[in-house]
Every structure is written in structure tokens, then in C-alpha cells.
Amino acid sequence: MMEKVLFGRYVPADSLLHRMDPRSKLIIIFLYVCIVFLANNPWTYLILAAYTILMAGLSKIAPRFLIAGLKPVLWLVLFTLLLHLFFTKGGEPVVQLGSFAIYEEGIRQGIFISLRFLLLIVVTSLLTLTTTPIEITDGLESLLGPLKKVNFPVHELALMMSISLRFIPTLMQETDKIMKAQMARGVEYTSGPIKDRLKAIVPLLIPLFISSFKRAEELAIAMEARGYRGGVGRTKYRQLNWTFADTGMILLLAAVTLLLIVFRG
């Protein structure tokens, strides 16, 4: 049930994207999220899409997996599309049904916004697909390092993040297991009236909460038992290592940004 969700999981492979420094990947994602908003006409969306497809290619992750991974969020994208179709007004009405109309601007906005959504999801999934949670956390901790000077709890934040990321698959497995156990006791999650299906969430959530709290407590004890007492003076086993490829990829994104600025309407 939960197993088709690709978002947030790491797929090991030997690709340029896998080998890159997590810091450069994080910087690229951050910039990408910003420059997505530069696109406002077909040309600029084409440039963005081309860049995104290039990135997907460099990740060596089979396209069909990426597409399968998008399926769960497709509903959200569709919803955005419909919202714009029905509620954005402007330009000529394309379809007129009594007092209800779909406008040119609605179609345009609908397509652009849902495309933007899709591109963002692809790029962020590429990050998690090619970078282990530990690498992401190390990268973040290193990038946010300067904030320690103003007493921002960088290490704690990074730790919280790595623990959450680490337990996503566990939580999924657990969800699957408890769902099955309750299905064996007659609960239906995939068919039947909506009211019953909503009610069926309780027998799923309560056991999940309980086991999560239990696990958190056990983890805290295990960490303390192994001498963990915060980030101060802690050395790193994994060293980050910025290479020529990282600089190159950032320059490539800079070039894309430039193109977007030139071509945007």
C-alpha cells in the first residue's frame, strides 16, 4: 500500500548526482525553488523543464520509477489545475456554460502552476533519491554552520532532521503492517463508504503513535548510553568534499537562471 511512495527515499547508484557534495545539491535545490518563480511564459517553462530532465538523466534513475513516484502527488497537481481552470478569470472565455466560464488565463495559469508543481517535486525527489539522509543532514549542518555564532541550534536541528528522515521508511513499514492487521480484522481502507474509511484511520493512528513514542524513548536511551551529549566538540566521521563537478553544476544553474531572466516575459 505505502510501498509505491518514492518521495523521500534513497536509491543507491553510481551517478554524477550521487557523487556530488550534498552541500552543492542543497544550494542548487534552494536556488531552483527560487528561480522556478522566474518562469512565466512557455519559453521559460521549456528551459526549466529541459534543465530538470537533464538532471533526472544525470541521476541514472530509471524514468519509469520517477514517473511511478509522481503518481501519489498527481491528485494534488490535478486539483491545482482544476482550481485555476474554474476560478481564475481573465482573457477571453473559452468555454461558456450559463453563468459559468473557463477563461484563457485560467487554462494558462492552470497549466503553468501545475507544471511548476511537478518540476519542484521532481527536483526535490531527485535530491532525496540520490542523497542519503545522513548526507543531507551533514550538508545542512555544514551550510548552516555560521548560524551557530548567533546561538542557533544548528546541530540539534540537523539531528532532528536526520532522525526523522531515518524513520520515514520504518514508519511506512509499520503503517503497512498495522493496516494489514486491521484489514484482517475486517477494516476496509480501499473500498466502502467514505465515512467508514475515515473511521478506519483511528485503529491505524493510535498504534502508530504509540509505537513512535516508544521508539523515540528507546532511541534517546540508546543515544545516551553511547555517550551522546550534544554537538559541542563532536568530530565527524564522514568528511564532505567539494569538487570541480560541484562548482560546475552550480555554474550551470547560474546559466539557466540567466536564460530565464532573458526570456521571461
Added chain:
Amino acid sequence: MDISLQNIEYRYQADTPFERLALSDVSLDIPSGSYIAIIGHTGSGKSTVLQHLNALLKPTKGTVLIGSREIRAGRKEKNLKAVREKVGIVFQFPEHQLFEETVEKDICFGPMNFGVSETEAKRRASVAIEQVGLTKDILEKSPFDLSGGQMRRVAIAGVLAMEPQVIVLDEPTAGLDPRGRKEIMDLFYQLHQDKNLSTVLVTHSMEDAAAYADEIIIMHQGSVFEKGTPSEIFSAPQALIDMGLDVPEVVRFQLKLEQAFGRKMGKVCLTAEELTDVVASFLKGGNPS
């Protein structure tokens, strides 16, 4: 109700980078009223097989017959609830599925999902709680105030209260103390005997398999490695030992004895009593019976 798996294949997460072949070409029969033990290493596919028995998983190839219901790979299935009512599964660590405020409500949850009235469900709860060796005063408690062993029993009671025709047990005694283990195993055997309840038991304990099952199925890397009655299976104990599987202590003892004396005793014994007789006549120099 008979259950039959016919040339089942199962792949987890098919069509993703994480695809994993868990079962290949598994065929087995669970005739009505039988007691079958499934044994194998961790990861050999035992739990995956079990989930096919009440259509929690649908095979990626092959056919599953559950009573008169046929579940075939690649076909959409509706109303599986009818199947699940007849085949109860006690999952590994079933205590994780408890969620209600009181033990009684939790036990009634299954039966009521299958349309049993509240009064009937409560009646079943009071029967089931005693079947699993607990007292009725526990019914009013919160399941989360109980000990681990008691929670396990409550969860089992929740499945028994569904009054299934087939009961499927995935390592039901894992993590229990020896006495609790024996009590639970005896309880299921009693039910099997009294109600002719078909039972499928996944276990790591060869002792349990030898003691209770009519048929033992040995799984290895997603396939059925061997199946037969306990005496058939243990007649060649060396093959099992080579596979890294345990054999009952009695069988191991007999094997050692035969090796020490350099000759066979003729018949494989599964209980200490049987072995005593065979060894006695063997030592007296007579031919084994």
C-alpha cells in the same frame, strides 16, 4: 474450508527500484481441519505466504483458492471482507494492533466489523478472554495497562472472537517466556482438536512443528524446499542441519547416538517416549521395532 496456493509468485514493490522477488512458484494445500507448520529462515517468505491466505496480498503470478473464492494474479478483487471473515490471522507481535480504550472493545472490534451484533460480540469476547487464559475482569481495563504477555493474549482473543474457520499464526510465541509459549501453543492445539479449526503455524521451533503439525512445509529463499509429515521431514535430519535449520532435540539426540554406534536404529522418533523404547531395544541388541 480448503485453501490452496497454485504456482504463486510474489514481488514486493513491483516496478520500483526496490522490487524484490519474495516468492517464486509456491504451491501448497491447506485442507479443511489440517494443522500445518511452515518453517524456514528469516526472509524465506513465510510471512508473505501467510498474507496470501486471506488475500491481504494478491499474487503477482498464480492463483489462490480460498474456499470457493478464486483470487488470480492481475485481476481486480472486490469484497475481500467475506474471505477475511473466514480466515483469521494472528500477526507477528499482534499486540501492536491494539488501539481501543478497553480490552473488551478491542476484542469486539473484529466481530463487529464483520456485522456481528454488539451483544453477540460481547459474548464472544467473554468466551475468548478465557480461552486465552485471562480472567474476565481484564475486559474493563485499558489494553495499554497490561503486560506484554497479556497484551499478546488479548490480541489473540481479538482474532478468536471473529470465529474464523481457518486460523493463521505468524510466530505467535516470539518473545514470550517458555511457560507462556507452551500455554499459547496448547491453546491453539486445543482449538484445532475441539473445533476442527484449520491451523497454519509459522514457527522457528522445530519442536512445536514436530509436536503439533500434520504436515510441515520448509521454505527456503522464497520457494517450498520440502514438505511432508513430521516423520518424513525428520527422517533425513542431516539435510535440515546442513541448511542451518534446527531439528527437534529428540531427533538430534538419536542422530548423535546413531553416529556414535555407527549404525541406524531404523525409525525416526519424534517424542522422548518413542525414542526411549527404540533405544532400549537397540541397546539390548534386538532389532528395532
